[in-house]
Amino acid sequence: MNNWLKSAAELVVIRHSTQLLSKFTQVLDAELGCRGVYILTPSADGRFVECAINDNRQLNWSVSDFDNPFAHVIHSGKSMLLKNSELLYWLSNEGFSDLIGCTDDSVNVVILPMLSKDGQLQAILVLKTDSYSNHGMDSDENFLDLLSVCANHLQLLNDMEAKKRKSQLLSESLIEVEQGKIKSHLLDGLASVLIGQSEVMKSLREQVAIAASSRLSVMIQGETGTGKELVSRAVHDLSSRSKANFVAINCAAIPEHLLESELFGYVKGAFSGADKSKKGLLADADGGTLFLDEIGDMPLALQAKLLRVLESHKYRPVGSEKELDSNFRLVVATHLNLKEQVLNNKFRKDLYYRLYQYPIALPRLKDRTSDIEKLSTHFVEQYNAKHKCSVRGLHYKVLDRLLDYDFPGNVRELKHLIEYGCAQTQDGEQIELAHIQIKLDNEIDSLAEFEPKNRAVVELSKIRDLKVAVREYESNIIASRLREFDGDRGRTAESLGIPKRTLADKCLKLEISIND
Numbered sequence: 447m448n449n450w451l452k453s454a455a456e457l458v459v460i461r462h463s464t465q466l467l468s469k470f471t472q473v474l475d476a477e478l479g480c481r482g483v484y485i486l487t488p489s490a491d492g493r494f495v496e497c498a499i500n501d502n503r504q505l506n507w508s509v510s511d512f513d514n515p516f517a518h519v520i521h522s523g524k525s526m527l528l529k530n531s532e533l534l535y536w537l538s539n540e541g542f543s544d545l546i547g548c549t550d551d552s553v554n555v556v557i558l559p560m561l562s563k564d565g566q567l568q569a570i571l572v573l574k575t576d577s578y579s580n581h582g583m584d585s586d587e588n589f590l591d592l593l594s595v596c597a598n599h600l601q602l603l604n605d606m607e608a609k610k611r612k613s614q615l616l617s618e619s620l621i622e623v624e625q626g627k628i629k630s631h632l633l634d635g636l637a638s639v640l641i642g643q644s645e646v647m648k649s650l651r652e653q654v655a656i657a658a659s660s661r662l663s664v665m666i667q668g669e670t671g672t673g674k675e676l677v678s679r680a681v682h683d684l685s686s687r688s689k690a691n692f693v694a695i696n697c698a699a700i701p702e703h704l705l706e707s708e709l710f711g712y713v714k715g716a717f718s719g720a721d722k723s724k725k726g727l728l729a730d731a732d733g734g735t736l737f738l739d740e741i742g743d744m745p746l747a748l749q750a751k752l753l754r755v756l757e758s759h760k761y762r763p764v765g766s767e768k769e770l771d772s773n774f775r776l777v778v779a780t781h782l783n784l785k786e787q788v789l790n791n792k793f794r795k796d797l798y799y800r801l802y803q804y805p806i807a808l809p810r811l812k813d814r815t816s817d818i819e820k821l822s823t824h825f826v827e828q829y830n831a832k833h834k835c836s837v838r839g840l841h842y843k844v845l846d847r848l849l850d851y852d853f854p855g856n857v858r859e860l861k862h863l864i865e866y867g868c869a870q871t872q873d874g875e876q877i878e879l880a881h882i883q884i885k886l887d888n889e890i891d892s893l894a895e896f897e898p899k900n901r902a903v904v905e906l907s908k909i910r911d912l913k914v915a916v917r918e919y920e921s922n923i924i925a926s927r928l929r930e931f932d933g934d935r936g937r938t939a940e941s942l943g944i945p946k947r948t949l950a951d952k953c954l955k956l957e958i959s960i961n962d
């Protein structure tokens with residue numbers, strides 16, 4: 447009696463149903479000295495009673511299958527004594543035989559329902575006993591009280607756990623709804639920056655949103671003018687670093703010997719001309735994003751230093767003894783096939799894998815021609831807003847022509863083309879085919895002679911955008927000079943008095959697609 451009371455006191459302080467059942471099993475094992483104590487519990491849908499046995503197997507019995515004795519106990523709400531002589535019959539039920547295990551002449555089984563005070567079945571207690579000694583249990587009031595205490599407590603814990611699960615599910619689905627809302631808000635915002643309704647653009651925007659929320663290094667790959675810089679900025683703007691700096695550098699456009707000091711900074715006297723210390727871009731990007739455009743053009747020696755910075759977040763300004771920290775997020779871009787560069791020993795393999803954590807591939811414009819109309823309208827609107835004018839859009843023949851065109855310079859080329867068309871169109875009018883035809887022809891035979899017709903593409907009186915006109919002029923000069931030197935960039939650069947890297951940068955920006 448005392449022991450039952452003591453056990454009841456121990457059971458009611460337990461706060462978890464599985465712990466309660468395991469403690470209850472231990473108590474019965476110790477007090478009754480049975481050959482086996484098993485507790486069966488109803489399944490979540492109430493159609494079965496279940497019990498886990500030693501070898502991690504879960505046995506179950508249907509509550510409506512009267513081939514097992516448990517169904518009888520459940521329906522009658524009364525205990526059952528299976529004497530040794532009757533056991534043989536019940537052992538034909540495979541699950542029951544698995545539960546009870548070996549038997550001999552002295553084994554009996556007692557099955558007791560554990561009912562809570564509202565009469566609901568909470569569990570079934572099964573005792574494998576040696577003799578008749580335990581059979582008085584179903585009339586032992588103290589024992590039955592303990593069973594009832596345990597059943598009531600089990601009901602309480604099950605209710606509490608169900609409530610907890612429900613509120614957890616609720617809060618999880620609220621979080622999901624919230625996250626879904628944030629995500630669709632972000633994607634809506636992105637759609638006005640990264641224009642295009644093609645499937646590939648929709649998936650690109652999703653990738654940008656995912657990349658922004660991760661900490662991974664992002665590697666953007668795509669041909670010139672596909673929007674690599676735009677995407678890198680979007681990754682920054684959508685990330686938790688958006689309030690800090692976005693620092694961009696084009697590794698192809700900076701002379702090799704200056705790239706290191708630009709990135710790392712330098713101290714006074716580090717080299718001739720360093721008359722004062724200067725912070726590098728790594729320091730500027732602390733807390734924000736560092737965008738390394740044309741990473742494939744980074745010299746090998748600097749690649750090794752970059753790798754070290756990425757691993758330790760520490761760097762040493764040129765000429766300095768002191769190491770500094772910078773917590774930047776790296777986004778890189780390239781139009782080259784970096785894997786090939788690795789195979790040709792032009793790019794470090796270890797750096798490649800360090801950078802290739804979240805790759806984003808940008809499609810060519812000619813592979814998503816369904817976006818041309820929307821992009822064109824977007825660029826006309828941009829032009830109108832910038833120049834305070836009101837070009838009315840594109841004539842359908844212009845659109846037809848654009849849909850047919852290859853766009854080697856991708857979106858940037860389309861943008862320039864539209865700006866060019868706008869510059870020649872009066873307020874309230876549409877861009878006509880004639881407005882862009884010359885430029886398109888010019889692009890198509892980009893290797894064509896520097897014909898007088900091309901030289902005076904824009905009549906001076908019609909110039910509305912000096913930048914566009916100057917770019918046109920510059921582009922024609924470079925294309926013609928490249929032609930003169932059979933595409934030799936070194937000689938072309940020299941003849942124009944500019945460094946080779948500057949020429950390379952200009953060719954990229956101006957869409958001059960003459961191969962070396």
Ligand SMILES: Nc1ncnc2c1ncn2[C@@H]1O[C@H](COP(=O)(O)OP(=O)(O)OP(=O)(O)O)[C@@H](O)[C@H]1O
Binds near residue numbers: 739
């Ligand atoms: N999906 C787009 N929606 C709107 N504008 C775009 C899109 N893609 C590119 N652009 C515009 O096209 C121009 C070129 O884009 P960007 O400079 O990002 O290309 P890039 O791939 O970095 O080019 P490069 O390799 O030559 O440096 C920019 O003016 C950019 O705003």
